[in-house]
Amino acid sequence: MNNKKQNILIIGAGLCGSLLALRLGQRGYNVNVYEMRPDLRKTDISAGRSINLALSDRGFKAMKLTNIEDKVKELCIPMNGRMLHDKEGNTFLSNYSGRDHEYINSVSRGELNGLLLTEAEKHENVTIHFNKECKSVDFENTTALFRDFNTKDEFVEDADCIIATDGAGSALRNSYYLGKKFLFSFSQDYLNHGYKELSFLPTEDGGYKTYKNALHIWPRRSFMLIALPNLDGSFTVTLFLSYDEGEYNFNNLTTPEIVTEFFEKEFPDALALMPNLVDDFFTNPTSSLGTVKCSPWHYKGNTLLMGDSAHAIVPFYGQGMNAAFEDVVEFDNILDQNLESWEATFKAYEKGRKKDTDAIADLAIDNFHEMKDHVANPIFQEKRKIEMALEKEFPNDYSSKYSLVTFNETISYREAMLRGRAQDKAILNMLADGIISVDDDLNTILEKVKNETEAILEDDRIAGLS
Amino acid sequence: MNNKKQNILIIGAGLCGSLLALRLGQRGYNVNVYEMRPDLRKTDISAGRSINLALSDRGFKAMKLTNIEDKVKELCIPMNGRMLHDKEGNTFLSNYSGRDHEYINSVSRGELNGLLLTEAEKHENVTIHFNKECKSVDFENTTALFRDFNTKDEFVEDADCIIATDGAGSALRNSYYLGKKFLFSFSQDYLNHGYKELSFLPTEDGGYKTYKNALHIWPRRSFMLIALPNLDGSFTVTLFLSYDEGEYNFNNLTTPEIVTEFFEKEFPDALALMPNLVDDFFTNPTSSLGTVKCSPWHYKGNTLLMGDSAHAIVPFYGQGMNAAFEDVVEFDNILDQNLESWEATFKAYEKGRKKDTDAIADLAIDNFHEMKDHVANPIFQEKRKIEMALEKEFPNDYSSKYSLVTFNETISYREAMLRGRAQDKAILNMLADGIISVDDDLNTILEKVKNETEAILEDDRIAGLS
Structure with missing residues (x-):
């Protein structure tokens, strides 16, 4: 495995997969990445809607490791604290830290992912194949079955090892589970809350309708609204709400009148900034919030789960992407040890890493309760x-x-x-x-x-x- | 649902299913039970080997509820405490309680299950169908697909509601998971330890080779041996050991010489009682130890998981069967409330019960560590x-x-x-x-x-x- 001519197949070119491809490319491996979606740099996948994320110090470790820190910073909007909004529209800014240099950054998932893809592709030993969906992985033979989105053809690829960074619905993890070839511990835990993305649009001159450098929160005990700034002056707003409990919930918010009534009552100052509320509410899907843990992540030296495929977490600590990026840093540290085989490498990586990804999963659940409840x-x-x-x-x-x-x-x-x-x-x-x-x-x-x-x-x- | 002519289909006639059939039969429902195995009262399923279990007060609540306490007591051997065995063969008896009337009971799974089946069948509104394996459940239409073991024919049965008591590998739970029709939280967690059943045979005159009224334990930090008495003078002995860690483990105990060496070194006094060790060791399978949790247990008022199918636990608190029996008591309490529908009944049952089955699952893991490690x-x-x-x-x-x-x-x-x-x-x-x-x-x-x-x-x- 120290032979740099080793062929590594990565499933998924999201944030974790494209960063991993970049780093393994820098280390000289032959890397092929297969991504189910089209190239997001060429396609307007989310119809203008930019889901944003909070990038913080653990994520930046990986940006430094791959020497792209400066480019990434250009995509970032610093958020120094939480701005709390009560029902009367009063606001209270609570810094994230008592130290001025400590803040988190709002960053667009699409922009950051595009940058990572571009940086990875600068290495001639890295090739990214789009529109190729992984259907299953034969982890005993180190091959993966793909389906071409355009031609509908299925084909099999092999490699010296396969690393799946294909997210919470991972095809490799599913193959582990359904294969029943070894004892596979696995959990998926859903909250009774779902979420829906909404937005504050920019002002007519492209400015921000509310304070830019904060993560805005409207905590209401059993539910909450949050907003993060985007570079174009808009905010991505997210409603976290129970599916079926409480006076208002996703199951009974079924008409424009009820949705508006709910916002008038609970989030009047936010409602004033979102004439587009009803459109957003009924256009955008309601999505679930789940935690995934599993073990083992690897099958011998053949296959490995990394990022969300190994440990999907709820978003309430803003650490999902940061944890996935830190995975790459930790994996890189293990590679530096030059162990005797991929199996030894994967084993050492999981042994060192799993206790930490279990911890951030639990912390994220803690913060779900803290954000909606304890802050008030x-x-x-x-x-x-x-x-x-x-x-x-x-x-x-x-x-x-x-x-x-x-x-x-x-x-x-x-x-x-x-x-x-x-x-x-x-x-x-x-x-x-x-x-x-x-x-x-x-x-x-x-x-x-x-x-x-x-x-x-x-x-x-x-x-x-x- | 208060109409006693309601048809209830139970999947699985193990300990929980047969007790549930008995109780629902007593309450007057029309009950049909489908069991994948042959009738264990007529077939020597386990080739003379009786797996035994510890029946304690929570289990007895259900025996009292169904008026079979006296019959069950005849099958029981009281165990007043743990008898600890050190490497030199010294023993130390540690009572389970400082109160003399508090003890647990060794009982044969087969004998107890047989009794429950016989009691259930005394009710003409209860019918048990053997050799019918459930393949899947259509929980939206309240039907179950079965396969007849003898004819290999498949057939579908419907009912007013279906209750699955089909154990850790539940077909209904699997249908919930694979169906993806609702958010199904699910976990399966395996210990790195497996177990293998061994035995002390009776003395030639049918007596016990070691002290009868105790649960014997040979704790050795990272592994342990236990023994429970049977009515016929034998003891069922169980080795709990890592698959792949430590000097000796299931993966490297591959020859009669190594197995004997391991027992000579670690369990010399037990070895002296088991001339049949090598035969047992290589005849009996090595089984895994897992915890299963999930939620929701029910789909509307159509289907419900109960017993191990809803909450399989590791055996270290001796509470798996007791928890399943207590499920039936708790379900019976909810039935007494005469709620308006099966959905309301199932919902109230899960709401009251799940926190407790989660707790005993965690306690059983606690006791795994306590038994092998802390007692020494x-x-x-x-x-x-x-x-x-x-x-x-x-x-x-x-x-x-x-x-x-x-x-x-x-x-x-x-x-x-x-x-x-x-x-x-x-x-x-x-x-x-x-x-x-x-x-x-x-x-x-x-x-x-x-x-x-x-x-x-x-x-x-x-x-x-x-």
Whole structure:
């Protein structure tokens, strides 16, 4: 496998697959990528609608590794914090961190994917084949069956190894599951909430209708609306709502009148910015929110799952793309070890990586509850206030759970989860018990939080809970 | 649905299905049960080998409900505790509870299933059809496709509702998954350990070769052997071992010499009782250990999963059968509410029950680690000692996690899990911190344990963790 003439077949040229192709191309492998969709640089796939994502420090690690950081930054809009909107239209800006240089970036999925494809194709040892849908993978023989979208012909390709970056509905993962050739642990977990994409269009002169450098949130306990800025002055707006619970839900929002009534009641300031609401609502699909975990990711040295195909997560930490990009960085680190075989490489990669992708999946579920519910809860607001002050006062000594996950790319997701959850528990309980309060001296608070966090982690260790 | 002439089709006449048929028969419904295997009362299915199970208080609730408690007791061998065996052959008996009337029962799966079938068939409104394998279920039309084992003919049956009690490999659950007609959350999680059944044969005069009234355990950290008594003087012995890790594992135990060497080294006192080891080892299959969770269990009012088909668990709490039997009790409670439709009935049943079957699944994984590892760990042994003393001294005021799960059938699995885990954490940490010790006054220990347990539960509540 250290022979650079090895042929690697990648299934899927989305964000993870095109980045992986770029990196493996840089390393000198012969790379063939098969993508089911047409080339998104030449086709207006989403009819002008740009789904956007939050790119943060773990994702940027991969941009640095592949030397495209500067080009990517041109596609980014910094979001310094969450702007909360209450029902009366009052807003409150809550920074993501007490450190000014820590922010997340709104980026268009299509633009970023296009850049990665272009960079990958600059390597003559990388070839991307569009309109070729993978139907199944014969993982025992390291071959994949494809269907050409235009000719409808089916054909089989082989390779020295196959890496599937074909997303949450992965054909390789499905072949693992249906094949029953080995014990395959697998889970798909759906939330009872779905989501629908809406939009704020730009002003007539191409400006932004609301504050540009924030991730806007309208938290309403059992549902919420969010908005992220796009380069063209528009915002991509997403409604997260139960399918069937509560007074309003996706199952009963069936007429323009009810949809408008719902927005008038719950999101009046947002409604004022979206004359296009009803059109968007009934044109765009309602999509599900699911978490996928599985193991093993690899079959011997033949095949490997990476990115969403191995670990699809809900979007509430803004880490799905970042986790997939970090996969490529971690895989690259394992390749640097020059292990004796693809099997050893895949095994070492999964062993090191899976605990972290499990952690970010669980953290994303945590944040689903935090975003829609806790941000409007007094004790959680006090905690946030204290943590912002600690981060500002002690930039090198304190990071909130959100900062640990989002801005501390040198520690793993699992470490961020364990420490972050313990810190949250420490602060919330000390607030509830009157041991600390928002007006206390920050040095005292920091010391108490650190000690209590360590005590919580130690208690869990003794009880065998972590 | 309150019309007793409703036709109910049950898929699977195992322990859960035959009990459900009995109970629904008692309630007056028209019940047809389809079972893929032949009638186990007439066929020697397992070639003389009786897999046995531990029946405890939650299971007995269902025996009482159906008025067959006395008949079932005749099939039971009480096991008062765990008998631990170390490598030198020393034994240590650790009771399951400090209360003498609390014990579990070894019972033969085949005998118990046979009894349930016979009791169910006493009702003329219950018919059991053997050798009819369910291939799939059309849950939208409430029909099931069967294949006759003898004639190989396929046929379709319909009913007012279909309840699948067809175990971990459920055909209905598979139809839910493959149908993709609704969001179906599903997980299958395998341990890296498998198991193999072995045996101690009776003595020549039909007696027991080792102590009868215990569940014997040979804990060896990363693997273990257990033995349960049978009525005929034999013991069913089970080896739990990794497939591929450690010096000895299922993948490398490939010759009679290596198997014997492994037992000589690790289980010499057991080996002395099993001249039949090599035969058993190479005749019996190695089976996997998996947990299945899913949701929803029902499709409208048409179909419902119950027992292992809805929630298969690993065997380490001895609660798989008990949980399935408790399902029937809980379902019966919902039927007593006379809700307006099967859909309302199924929905109420799942809403009340799923949190508890999720809990016992997680508890069973906990106990996997406790049985093979913690029982040989000094601080866990001290905890056990303290808990036994507390249960003996304060029979109405203290129950260990094991007792809460196994003998406190009036509290739910979830409540038992939350309280039991908090108690364990409290005792282990107070032991580690020197706040309590095994020689302290029991009144003082009880008070400290109760207070600390409450504090732990309260801390978790404040942090939103439970």
